[in-house]
Amino acid sequence: MLSKKRKAYIGGMKAAMYISTGITAVFVIFLVAYVFIKGIPNISWELLSTKPSYISGNIGILPDILNTIYIVLTTLIVVIPLGVGAAIYLTEYAKNKKIVGIIEYAAETLSGIPSIIYGSVGMLFFCEFLGFRKSLLAGAMTLVIMNLPTVMRTTQESLKTVPQSYRDGAFGLGAGKWRVIRKVVLPGCVDGVITGCILSVGRILGESAALLFTAGFAHALNGIIDGLSSPGASLTVALYVYAKEQGEFGIAFAIAAILMILTLLINLSAALVSRYFMKKRKF
Numbered sequence: 392m393l394s395k396k397r398k399a400y401i402g403g404m405k406a407a408m409y410i411s412t413g414i415t416a417v418f419v420i421f422l423v424a425y426v427f428i429k430g431i432p433n434i435s436w437e438l439l440s441t442k443p444s445y446i447s448g449n450i451g452i453l454p455d456i457l458n459t460i461y462i463v464l465t466t467l468i469v470v471i472p473l474g475v476g477a478a479i480y481l482t483e484y485a486k487n488k489k490i491v492g493i494i495e496y497a498a499e500t501l502s503g504i505p506s507i508i509y510g511s512v513g514m515l516f517f518c519e520f521l522g523f524r525k526s527l528l529a530g531a532m533t534l535v536i537m538n539l540p541t542v543m544r545t546t547q548e549s550l551k552t553v554p555q556s557y558r559d560g561a562f563g564l565g566a567g568k569w570r571v572i573r574k575v576v577l578p579g580c581v582d583g584v585i586t587g588c589i590l591s592v593g594r595i596l597g598e599s600a601a602l603l604f605t606a607g608f609a610h611a612l613n614g615i616i617d618g619l620s621s622p623g624a625s626l627t628v629a630l631y632v633y634a635k636e637q638g639e640f641g642i643a644f645a646i647a648a649i650l651m652i653l654t655l656l657i658n659l660s661a662a663l664v665s666r667y668f669m670k671k672r673k674f
Contacts, residue, residue: 441453510604517605526606627650
């Protein structure tokens with residue numbers, strides 16, 4: 392039997408957890424509702440499908456939407472093979488545990504570095520040293536460095552969830568190392584890998600400080616080839632420019648609402664993908 396003091400302590404802790412959960416939920420709901428109430432009325436087809444015109448005074452964010460897509464695609468094309476490949480090597484091939492520990496510690500350290508430092512380094516290395524100048528490509532390469540630790544660590548943790556008996560059984564049947572990884576290990580943890588990649592898209596969408604230093608804030612409408620070699624503003628950078636530089640708070644809230652919707656869709660997609668592969672694995 393629990394003493395009265397112990398019961399009071401447990402009840403108090405439960406009450407504190409409920410209160411903390413309620414306060415957190417209220418803040419989240421308030422933030423989402425406030426952004427939607429302020430932003431959704433300002434969203435129109437003209438805003439989404441046109442570019443800014445300084446002659447007519449029209450404001451459109453189509454270039455910013457396309458720039459965001461270009462940056463996301465370029466970043467994922469580079470960061471997924473690097474992150475997944477590094478995780479496979481560290482988990483399946485690397486024998487020296489000290490080196491693995493050092494690399495993992497470095498990755499965790501990189502995850503905690505402020506994005507403005509990434510922006511400064513990206514500007515000096517990609518824009519100046521490599522000669523990319525301010526461009527979407529320089530911004531995407533900077534985001535690759537920022538998201539590489541996230542993709543690598545999430546993939547590592549997913550690989551570690553695959554039981555060692557699966558590997559031993561495949562080896563016992565005569566399969567080679569790479570075949571075991573490709574046919575047994577990766578299919579067994581693909582949900583975690585895909586979820587980590589989807590969540591990294593959310594970080595790419597929400598990044599602004601690093602892109603201000605490397606990608607610039609032009610609102611030019613370009614194709615993907617010309618766009619990658621030219622400066623351009625992503626949605627988050629455009630939000631900053633319209634709110635801080637031009638005082639267009641209605642447009643800024645509209646962009647914020649769009650980003651909020653995209654973030655919610657990304658989180659929902661990650662949850663659905665994880666649930667789908669978990670059900671598929673059971674059967």
